[in-house]
Amino acid sequence: MPEVEDAVIVAGGIGSRMLPSSAVIPKEMMPLIDIPAMAHLAREAVHAGAKRIHIITSPNKDFSRIISDNSWLSKKRPDIDTELLSPFNEVEVKVHVQKVPRGFGDALSCALESISGPFMVLLGDNILLDSYTSVSDYLPSNASKILVDEFNRTSLPCVGLVEVTDPENYGVVSMEKDLVKAIVEKPSRESAPSNLVLCGRYVFTEDTAELLNEYSFEKFGELQSIELQKHWMKTNGLIGVHLNGFQWYDSGTPLSWLKGQIDYALRRQDLSDDVRSWLEKRLQR
Numbered sequence: 001m002p003e004v005e006d007a008v009i010v011a012g013g014i015g016s017r018m019l020p021s022s023a024v025i026p027k028e029m030m031p032l033i034d035i036p037a038m039a040h041l042a043r044e045a046v047h048a049g050a051k052r053i054h055i056i057t058s059p060n061k062d063f064s065r066i067i068s069d070n071s072w073l074s075k076k077r078p079d080i081d082t083e084l085l086s087p088f089n090e091v092e093v094k095v096h097v098q099k100v101p102r103g104f105g106d107a108l109s110c111a112l113e114s115i116s117g118p119f120m121v122l123l124g125d126n127i128l129l130d131s132y133t134s135v136s137d138y139l140p141s142n143a144s145k146i147l148v149d150e151f152n153r154t155s156l157p158c159v160g161l162v163e164v165t166d167p168e169n170y171g172v173v174s175m176e177k178d179l180v181k182a183i184v185e186k187p188s189r190e191s192a193p194s195n196l197v198l199c200g201r202y203v204f205t206e207d208t209a210e211l212l213n214e215y216s217f218e219k220f221g222e223l224q225s226i227e228l229q230k231h232w233m234k235t236n237g238l239i240g241v242h243l244n245g246f247q248w249y250d251s252g253t254p255l256s257w258l259k260g261q262i263d264y265a266l267r268r269q270d271l272s273d274d275v276r277s278w279l280e281k282r283l284q285r
Contacts, residue, residue, distance in 0.1 A: 002117035007045035011124035028124035042087035048144035054111040103222030112209040123200030127249040132267035160201030170197035
């Protein structure tokens with residue numbers, strides 16, 4: 001069975017809900033406290049076994065600074081783990097430009113000519129963490145590694161799932177044991193088949209390029225990727241991997257990102273006491 005050695009980080013789009021900030025810095029580069037979202041994603045992919053990382057971007061975005069070798073900054077801050085200063089140093093990086101925003105499936109198509117086997121997918125504005133360490137003792141997320149391990153066990157495409165209280169805002173799945181049987185986009189809360197939702201982590205199989213041609217953007221628009229996953233559901237199967245114990249941080253909107261900052265700070269040992277004390281005093285005013 002071919003190994004999962006490629007990872008695709010989808011970082012297209014202008015991030016209109018994060019304007020005016022996203023006019024200056026891509027939302028995928030915004031820091032969760034002091035660590036850029038893109039650094040979290042890169043380290044997660046490397047931890048899961050990626051040897052090549054493909055970044056899907058749009059014409060006006062620039063990720064060159066974080067892709068560069070910034071190890072010289074260690075002289076200024078020897079306390080910071082070098083993998084956070086240069087999170088892409090251990091892998092080959094390929095940048096692919098999606099010239100026109102045409103959805104998730106089309107974004108993947110931009111990279112698939114450079115990929116020959118199964119591959120991870122990480123949505124660039126979604127961070128999933130199961131450890132809350134500082135810049136001095138950083139541990140990467142295990143989210144993609146868990147999906148890769150499941151793919152290695154089953155040889156089937158996998159999607160990461162998180163349980164939420166507001167499924168009406170997400171792609172919601174119906175499960176039968178560990179197989180996804182249906183995906184419902186943003187159902188009403190009453191009609192949602194479960195509280196398990198797609199969370200921006202995938203392992204897709206090497207037939208993805210062929211299937212995206214079959215389920216083309218011209219036929220299915222931005223639901224192209226959902227049709228792709230439905231194909232797998234109807235054939236050999238699509239594995240749903242419940243990521244228990246993970247916190248999901250989303251840089252897509254100001255409020256979600258603010259909540260993420262506070263939650264992450266309260267979970268970090270180097271920050272939690274001071275932040276909690278300040279919040280308690282602030283809320284008493």
